[in-house]
Amino acid sequence: MAGYPARAPARAARRRTAHAAATAAHYAGLGALAIVTAFPFLWLLATSLRATGSVFGFPPVLIPRPATLANFAGVWQTMPIGRFALNTVYITGMGIALTLLTSALAGYPLARMRFPGRDVIFYAIVGSLMLPQHVGLILNFVTMMRLHLVDTYAAVYLPGVASVFGIFLLRQAYLVIPQEIEDAAHIDGAGELRLWAQVMLPLVAPALATLAIVEFTAYWNSFLWPLIVLKSPDRYPLAVGLLYLSGLFAHNTRYIAAGAVLMTLPVIVVFVALQRYFLRGITLGAVK
């Protein structure tokens, strides 16, 4: 190449053009795929903001004119969507709080205490992931009947509270805390419970945050179990309630779209705002 100095600039320019073309091709491909995955959401949002028409009809409307919030007001007034939303918030809140507490408690001795049976207990907990959980679904319903919990909120969140992922995640977080911190607290005469609550717990806050985000979508979107264990529609969470309404009001797709937007928006906001923690949660779960 050195022998042809006159041609070098032309060649470099050509390479730059080729590079620019390749970059453009990458963006075009990635963009086309992004349209397939994200477009339905924009279309759902547009439909929920329309004053007339439905999800059907050509061509699809992406920018509604005039845009209106009437569907949101309408769905809130004529359908029990507010009630469903409240149920979802309560179930999700209780679920996250209890999952965090249970995981934070259980992970601690598994990481930092010596006691008979520790390893057996740890492997039993992690090994339970390999059990055919779907077989358990049937008897869990019977258990809820025996406990007179069918058709209560507690029945919805209780079976998910002991999260293997959560216990594992918290154990990992406690493991990396330096021994000196624990020793210092022991010298100060702190009991186990105080040591855990005042010294250890603040140090695993990042792991708790990751767990909270992962559990948020899990509880918020959970559908099959509430469908099985809840009987009266005024206790339905949004996932079950929305499907129930879509059967009752099949003709009013704009209202259903508004309900779907109400259900999806919180998850998308949390995801976009906390994307890093979110994805960390997935990969931590996967590297198990």
Next chain:
Amino acid sequence: MAARRALAAYLFLLPALALLGVFTFYPVVFGTALSLFDYDVISPPRFVGAAHFRELWTDRYFWIALRNSLVYLAVVPALQLGAIVLALWVRRPLRGIGWFRAAYYLPVVTSMVVAGLLWRWLYDESGLVNYVLLRLRMIHAPVHWLSDPSLALYAVMAVTLWKGLGYYMVIYLAGLEAIPPVYEEAAALDGAGAAARLFRVTIPLLRPSILLASTLSAIAALRVFEEMYVMTGGGPVYSTYTLFYYMFDQAFNALHLGYAAAVGVVLAAVTIGLSVVNFRLLRQGGLSYY
């Protein structure tokens, strides 16, 4: 002192172990045993031996459901191939790549009910999918995606693909990041081209991730239910009826809990068998210190 510490440890573990015992270990163990009993919640269980399994053998709907569940497994290789290609693609340091990754991940965080309602509309005779395909002249008349028994299962599979791609992309991205770049660099120094580096270095080193993701994906595919429940109700004419759906119907609609447990046990056996095969196929490879 040591005894007190041990007691403290067990107390810390108590809530988790009690809940796992009641809602995981007990129902899985006794649910499996329940397959040998007749049980309808009201009267006490009655031992029937292997009668339910003999009944399944001649149960038309069971075989339809089993067949559909096995056909549905075709989403696994499609999903994994797509996710690997996508992960390799979005690994490039392009500007704004984070937004693309977020867009691919959007369906993952969405409720299956919302996704199902959306796709029910998109798949409608006068829905957007038909509109686009008609415009591109790829079809001549609207296709009945979800109401044609020969198409419905595949249409539902496409939704599973759409919803799962981002999830597995993230798993593979993490797997790719765990591979030290020295391997590819060394191969490049030895004169390996881009294709050789990809197929002889990167993909073999990615094997642990492929094993994990394809096992997770196969388990999920065999348990598929919500997609069908929302979009097709198992129809038309049982064309999207799966093993899990059959178990659900038998347990919670017909109250044949013992029979449902037998279906569940068959589903578990298929899942375990498939996982073993998967391990055999993909065990080798990866980094030894992984």
